[in-house]
Amino acid sequence: MKLSVWYSGFLLFVPLVFLASCSSPAQRIDDIAARGGLERRVIIGNGFRHIVYLKVAKPTSPRLHVYIEGDGSPWLLGQYIATDPTATLPLALELAKLDAENVLYLGRPCYMGLFEDGICAEKYWTSARYSAEVVASMSTAVSSLLKELKVSKVTLIGYSGGGTLAMLMSADSSLAVAPYLDSVVTVAGNLDVTAWIQQHNYLPLTESLDPSLADYPDTIDFMHYIGADDKNVSAEQALSFVTKHGGRYKILDSVDHSCCWLQHWPELLERDVNPMGSKAE
Template sequence: MIQRYLILIANIVLLAACQTLPQQPFTAPQGASVINANFKHFALSQPGTSTRLHVYIEGDGVPFPSRFQIAKDPSPSNPMMLKLMELDTSKGLYLGRPCYFSRSLPALTDEQCDSKLWTSARYSEEVVSSMVLALRQYLREHPAQGVSLIGHSGGGTLAMLMAARMGEVDQIVTLAGNLDIDAWARLHHYTALKDSLNPVELPVNVLPRKQLHFGGDKDDNIPPEITQAMLARKGLQIKIIKNADHNCCWLANWGEILAQINQQTAP
């Protein structure tokens, strides 16, 4: 009995310690820069063997450390999309979202930042228009023959919304993309992202014909069924990655996914 009590106390202390451990901030790699659009954007470019540009857009990071607590800084500590870009031999750009990564790059500090931009307005007109402007500024200095937007989770949301405004973009790729934000909010009983735009409402004719959408069969954050319901309205299909959830195993499957991306845009 005493031993069981001591184990219980130890577990409570350990849980408390885990909850108070600070998140280690992301360290900006050498060569990172800032693109000044309507907001400031983290940018990291990568030389490649192709004339096509692959633009990587991260997910939502950590907008809520707990269900009812808004983060002061939503930046992910271990950006998955940056790792995927490093495994890509194509010319690449990791394009940050407004108000992300300022802890790792002080030049990104922006007085316009407000927590709405990573909560209810994370896919708002303000965010999308600044992302589009930032990418167009980059393209003026670094022309490309074809642009692929590749986004994970909420980055997939933004990839869809950006592509609808950019004729320069001829391919969209989403990984566990949140393509119907209202259905996602209903599934989890979250407050609707009332200040955000929803990709499900985009007309088919404003999007590029080349699209690839992947989902994990074990993803309970954005189940493939939600994505497929949205894509079916546009005559598209989701590709299922087995034994993958929302964050796990995209790196392990990236070689196979990247081959499909390159095949779709091959001359």
């Protein structure tokens, strides 16, 4: 794909790859994960491959914290479908690095350099980014590691669109991860996809599921963190979701969609996230 650019009276055709930095988003994630002591693996889900990063910090702990990244950059300049949607600023990975529990950073289908896999199509980071196929494959990818790790309890932690996927994974009791899942945390999570699309006048995600339309088991403990200054996913949308579906929530002052979560995360982990899951015990 090429982008037409006017400059000094001439029409230039600039390959989109040259608009990015020299290192790809996937390579940057590799570097960040390595500095955080996370081991890279490639896991097979339901037809999709998933790149994951694992840190076993507590070998005797029965719990695994699974971090899911946001939507990254599915579109360029709001007009062109990206070749690689991988997040250039992987906030969920940075949160995972601060976590002292056993941690799995779970890559989404076709993300982190896997966009050339034969099964991958642009719809899996645009209209079908929250589809049943994506949700099922991510669940299978997680469950494939649990016996090896001797883990019996899973907490899903999703940032932005990763929060959407975490909620959808928790709503379907037929998924492979369901028997292990006892708690879900969303950070600036997109919990009402329809309202979010209407707010921003985006194209409808016609092949995606919407967490606001799902039902959730009462055996799972839910916590939703909301930025008071978030203009991407509004506090009103999140509070409307909680009113309908329950769960706990906290609104953080002077926090927006991306700013300042890292500063708050160690305290949120200690006070809220680490004690979660008691309903299932």
